[in-house]
Amino acid sequence: MGRAEERRARQRGGHRAAPTSSSATPAAGVTGGRAAARRAAKGGGRAKDGKSRIRRLFTWKKMLGTFFGLCLLGIGAFIVLYLVTPIPPANADAKVQSNIYKYSNGDLLARTGTLNREIVNLAEVPKPVQRTFVAAENKTFYQDSGVDLRGTARGLFNTFTGKGAQGGSTITQQYVKNYYLTQEQTVTRKLKELVISLKLDREKPKDYILAGYINTSYYGRGAYGIQAAAQAYYRVDAQDLSVEQGAYLAALLQAPNQYDWAIAGPEGKRLVQNRWNYVLDNMVEEGWLSKDKRDAMKFEVPKPPLNDPSMEGQTGYLVKSADAALERRLVAQGTAEDIKTAQAMVDQGGWTLTLNVDKKKQAALTEAVKTQLNSKLDPKKRPVDADVQAGAVSVDPKTGAVVAMYGGKNYLDHYLNNATRTDYQPASTFKPVILAAALEEKAETQDGKPITANTIYDGTSKRQVVDNGTKVGFAPENEDDEDYGKITVQRAMNDSVNSVFAQMGVDVGMSEVMKVGGLLGLDTKGLQAVPAQTLGTMGASPLEMAGVYATLDNHGKKVTPALIKSVEHNSRTVTFPDPIGEQVISPEAADTVTSVLTGVVDDGTAKRSVQDNPKRDGQQVAGKTGTSDDNKSAWFTGYTPDLVTSVGLFGEDNKPPHPQVPMYKAGGEPRVNGGGFPAQIWAAYMFGVTATDTKFDLDTDQGAAVRPTATPTITQRPTPTPTKDPTTAPPTSASPTSPSPTPTNSPTPPSQSPTTSAPPSIPTTTSPPADGEPVDPFNPDEDQ
Template sequence: MGRAEERRARQRGGRRAAPRRSEATPSAAGGDAVTVVGSAPVPGGRAAARRAAKGGAGKGGAGKGRIRRLFTWKKMLGTFLGICLLGIGAFIALYLYVDIPEDNAAAQAAQRQSNVYKYSDGSTLARDGEINREIVDLTKVPKEVRYTFVAAENKSFYNDNGIDLKGTARGLLNTVMGKGAQGGSTITQQYVKNYYLSQEQTVSRKLKEMVISLKVDRQMSKDDILAGYINTSYYGRSAYGIQAAAQAYYGVDADRLSVAQGAYLAALLQAPSQYDWQAASETGKKLVQARWNYVLDNMVEEGWLSKADRQDMTFPKPREPKPAAGLEGQKGYFVALANRQLEDQLMKQQSLTRSQAEAAVVDQGWTITLNIDKKKQAQLEKAVKAQLTSKLDAKKRKVDADIQAGAASVDPKTGKVVALYGGVDYFKHYTSNATRTDYQPASTFKPVILAAALEENAETRSGKPITANTIYDGTSKRQVLDSNGDKVGFAPENEDDENYGDITVQTAMNKSVNSVFAQMGVDVGMKNVMDVAGKLGMDVADEQAVPAQTLGTMGASPLQMAGVYATLDNHGKKVTPSIIKTAEHNSQAVEIPNPIGEQVISREVADTVTSVLTGVVDDGTARKSVANNPKRDGQKVAGKTGTSDDNKSAWFTGYTPDLVTSVGLFGEDEKTHAQTKMYGAGGEVRVNGGGFPAEIWAAYMFGVTKTNAKFDLDTDQGAAVQPTWTPTPTQEPTTQEPTEEPTTQKPTETPTTEEPTETPTTEEPTDEPTTEPPTDEPTTEPTDDITLDPVRPNDDR
């Protein structure tokens, strides 16, 4: 091979593959020549050598060589610079193309329309959308109050050029990638969005916002921009602008606002409804207080407020809102919940912040059809009046003025909120008792513990599986033990400090025995219990997994508990209650997701809990008000009562095969709105879940549910499929008069929905406990637990 051929071979196969020298030699057999390429002989002559050079070296060295030639640093730098030049050119073109729009504030105000809300049958429920706006000159706003908005939103406002490049880039990237909106816009950008553009989250809108903000910053003074921002922002309570907000929240004009009040209004802009003190949840109140402190601390940092003045400030709680026309009675509660749920969907589907979503919903001409059933709603309101409010007399008993009722009714097959009771009147009590989460659900949490035990296939400390028939020690104030037998430092008292001795889980649920479920929670593992609670629909994200949670000490609302029990009623498929049927708008469509979700616990587990809860109704704390209610017409019922510590809340959450309703009573001081005890309310010594809540539930449900519906249960446990059996108590029960729990009654053996394998006695239990033991006693003395056979035919019934 000559030099020219070597050079061509080297070009074809890369430098490493090119031969240094080659020579053809005859093969050993005297046939084909063998060409030596480098040190390796290649049969077939020069053509074969060329193929070998091309194939072998080309797959390795040649491939890498091509990549190196394609991605040289010069080419990469050139490509990067080219992209940068194209981007700069595009931005310059955009800057030249986009002008500051004409005054759009008046046009936007004119475009604002009332939202129309309808019942499920299409009849009009309410119209909401009165515009409350008044423009004030910046000189009318105290200088320190102006600084609160700058400290809250954009500390560099007086020095920037109108945009935050990092924040804008992050916003654009999130919009493109669908990751949701984030903060980072300057006051100028937010003013431009409010005054000239819209709340939609699109790349084109964000680019326009950036360009217009740059131009506005060059053409307007900072004071004019700030004035425009605080005069066009939405503060909640239908208030647009700082003057309307000052009147709505503090009843003063903007020029009379204090720095503390201004800091609250500035903090409010992040999430107006969520941060409205009078309607906020405990979480919302903590968040707005934290935001308020953030604003004031920033002012100190920037030198706009002295440390001494900062330390002297206390949080300025706003006054109760004035009623809006057309939202009297329950209507305001419907509208507030519908708006909130629609905002949630806009945040998910359009990547809006809470503030942006509120601005996109309020006064925007939506037509929202609710799932509220007019007949069921009327029946629920009638039941509350007949069973509670008509019996309260604040002139006779001061505590009667402190009683608040809330209720939510949900179809377990569809997730529709068909009826809701938020309070006596939206004008008189702004906070919805149906959705508030600041009161403990108490013993209505016990079914969640049982569900977790069954779902996790948990065992007792002695290795027995936890079932409806497992025996636990029901001694009051019994120390809870961990798996090693060590005390965990928790020994809850039973209702009236009642001792039950050794009882089954079924009976413990019937009688709501705290000591049993406290031990069960630790046996299951409190983390597992809280995980199952979250799956069922409770908000436990910020709750600690500690044994005290077995008493239902976290916050929950009637709507939330209705969703939890609806999931049980729906055989373990998640139910997320929805008040919205459809939401229509002339410029955008919002898909309302199916309230029925995935299977979160197994059907057998859900059905077993339902079966056990039928015993609470027919043989436990809800027997008097529900099971023996004269209006009951054969309905199959499962449910659970609950009464919180110090009698601050009382609950009954129950369900038939076709409807779930949760009723809660809450002690709230009429003037301070602080939680208070309900002892003596309505003339009762104590307000219990088996009292007013269960009575309201029965008066409502037995008028709207199907009498022939049956639970379709996939289980062989619980009172619905087995007679209840109670072991001999190890301690003599007290003879104290029962309140919520019928602690001195012997539970019946009567199943609630299916025929038992053995015919139970139909004799009514006496008030005195049975002293004669059953013939079949456990062969050994139970310590913590024993699992019993489901049927005991030889028991002395």
């Protein structure tokens, strides 16, 4: 046996192979082995063959080769693109035109759009001010090649996949986009931006590019370029700007309108100050500013905008709100990369915007505020009267059209639109949302009873809210600390009893309450689902509240208030979604809330101003009052079958920085309640513009005209003695369709309901003062 045979024998177990006896045997063995191999190949060999083919096809060498091939192909394509793409002349968008704004009937509202731009040499801008822009937008500007490859790749991917805009562009890229290209969001445009930026960086010095950037950027207030911005915000030339002022202008470029101090809300002011600090801190980091000087710098508040006579009165509010709506839509449909870009596109002009605003209703709403509020305010006699701001929005619930908007006394005196501001609490106008959630979720009380308009709750003031037998640590006080004892949900809504709705919110589940609030139209993102929200402690605007109540009026079908009717432009197409959306809560839930809210008007906190108003001509009305903690805001949001209007009054110190302040004694009233000035404004406007023959078509068998399933026992503390005689008798807990309440506690006879047959008689009880009656002005409790 040879060595090879010995090795094979050891591998088989150490046995030697048997010797062969003839020469034919090996040949036969070889032949048999080959046959066996062929048979094996037909079996297991076939399975292995498929795998081996895949392995041969996807070897690491082939994959690596393919990758490098694609890279070379991409590089080659980019080189070709680089060679064939020239630096173009300035884009056509630089030719700014006027914007035209029209009422819904086509009448001219306003014409705006005079270009405010003045080019200055970079040498005229102080070096430290130049560096504020670099620190804000592109710290590596002086070292990079003009592009941010990672940011551009991210932007290309997001554009290609439809995920929206992505920031990260260099100063060079932003200048190229502003000056040479359009704002369209396409892969082709982004590739051109990349190529031109690379070329421009090779052909031009950095100072040339920086000068172009600061001279072509949009700063808000219609100002293009640093010279116009310096004048618009600080009344100085660019050469006289301080580092602090330059840092603000540099920060402003991220969001010109949001960061404009004159119209920014508290959040916008906080964000721009953070951005201002970011700019200066970056300058210290880059060695462009000493830490000692940085620490000594203070934020310099910009001056208010210069008056434009064409924006006087309500015109400015309507124009700016329409601009904002158009800008949001340009971003939403992908025409603009971000809000800053959209603002520049709108200010470049060429737009014709037709608003949904009805010219006659707009005039009627303005007149109602003038006669019911402004004429009664006398800042010389009562300084607090100068702190009262009013905002209102009127919406058609069937179309979603914003038919009227009141933003303040005069846009030229108060630039912040009170109709769209979201920094004040809606207070008890949030209570219908809690009831809607209870009905929609078919929620039950702690003892397992379904929540309806007739469910009995404990209306004791400062009653601890409980959840499954455990106190949650929340015990809200009713207005004037009044105890109502056992009352129905209907009565609790009529008299705006905090303790009842705080408990109801926990019964429903605050997460469900906030969810339904979001469905109805409130911005509930980021809000905590805690019992305190039942008092309406989040921020909301009259525009938002009008949308929420319009959805209720529209039987639970979502209404998103729409200010713009149509938009025309010579080179762009803008379409708006239908303001009427899907069913967000059931018709039964929405209609039951509407039925309950008729009780607030006919037998609750809005009775004096709305139900008893001599101008009411049979209109059916549902609504809710609201007065926030410390009397900083007061509301009435109400509706007829064909129109919804939300009116808010806000206490704002008329001296900078304009903090929120109480409105006690404003207009000569001890406290500004929702059933006072807001409801009076509402009634004066609505009863002059709404039809008198329309009726609520409600899919419900419960609400204001339904007798409670049980007569609650009423216990309450003595009502505080008013400082003057009430103008109306205290309301009762009777059906709103019953006759005016009598001064006794005897049952009232049935009366004909406007929507149903007369209900059985209901015992009346002593109630707290109607909303707006004299109360202790130093009791800042959340009420109606």
